[in-house]
Amino acid sequence: MNELSQVETTEDRILDGQVTLLQPRDGYRAAVDPVLLAAAVRAEAGERALDLGCGVGAAMLCLGARCPDVHIDGLELQPHLAELARRNVEANGTADRMRVLQGDILNPPSELELESYAHVFANPPYMSGDRGNHPPNESKKIAHVEGDADLEDWVDAALKFCRRKGSITFIQRADRLAELLIGLEGRAGEITVFPLWPKDDEDSHRVIVRARKGIKSPMKLMNGLTLHNDDGSYTDAADAALRGGALHLRGEGK
Template sequence: MTALTADDFLGGRLTLAQPRTGVRTGSDSVFLAAAVAARPGERVLDVGTGCGVVALLIAYRLPGVMVDALEVQPSLVELARANAERNGLGDRVRVLEGDLAQAPRELPRNAFDWVVSNPPYHDPAAATAPPDTAKARAHVESTLDTQAWVAQCLKFLRPRGHIAVIQRADRLADVLDGLAGKAGDIRIVPLWPRVGAPAIRVIVLARKGGKGALALTPGLVLHGEGGAFTPAAEAILRHGAPFPLS
């Protein structure tokens, strides 16, 4: 059996089990979940949920929202389901096993108000896969590249629904290619490690069928002098604050 750790999120408001080694979730997932502004009664789909962190953070932050979570690796599906039950969110978070390229029938197309995803960051042509099989599947593209992944996610959104994706900053063009011709009202939100440093991640938000112009937002500086999180980043990571998108 894989050794697990029990990790606190949002200052201990959620405690989630994760593999001690291999597929582990960090601050990227917390920032992505904080960018979701679903309203009570709306449906959210988290694609590539891993052990369920993004889905559970959304469900905790937004009590009136129902969340479906899709994961291809059976061991992580079981872990995500256990995490949902352990944190009292099993009634609003449904974890499904399946590949985005061939999603299960339980996931209807054109049905969700929000689709969120933290897709694999690495192009197999430019990266060496980790020796851990589960970690390699989560971090390196396999059945779908980023462009195809984003385009496939859009199929599950209702018209005018929202998509939120986090990706490495140098893969931004691939995310935009996946949205091209299918989504608009695009907002690019850079995550800066510190003032004056290049962005390491971007959150991209868009609306299916939207016609508005692309906007580059100020984004979020993560660390101040000395390496501590900035107050704005700390508010998201420890206190569940929504992402400051304006």
């Protein structure tokens, strides 16, 4: 029996209804992180982009909605999520410029060409394998907890597929920022760190890190993006990004 036939799914809409998303009812479900990740990728017409660990395709579809002339590949480890991503690509009418491959970043499929992408982006597992309280759902655990590939491997893969002077973009837990920066040291520059603040008076739990391969420009630490107002509603800047705009953060030029 096909693994996907055993998965109960829901049909949801993100990006202010621009993207239809079929995803598991239980297990990993796309939230705001892949939407914000896509909003931080500065892609231009005619370029190629790669979504490592694309899940059901949320981030790549969001990027494709904002940048309709960009060709995007997605790589996903879990077969049933890769199949859902393919169905989502078809459902959103983007099969002419998107494809989804199933495979491991440690042993990627040969269809992915080294140093051929202008942009590589990823929402890798947030938890290292030695942390406790793993999700009971196996698929969700694979999405949230590192397996054979650790964060250094994700950075290595992104740099391997990114062309020289191209960009790599990650969204990750704030307490793992040092690991990301160590992985990028000497290999990428023009590093920009965007903290994501739940509210103005709360600590950052997530960061978006963007860098360019083979560039030596110094790092910038931006003011970041506050997601919520005091009443729980989204701030204007966060709302604009979640509705399909590029992510312009305080302190960053347009």
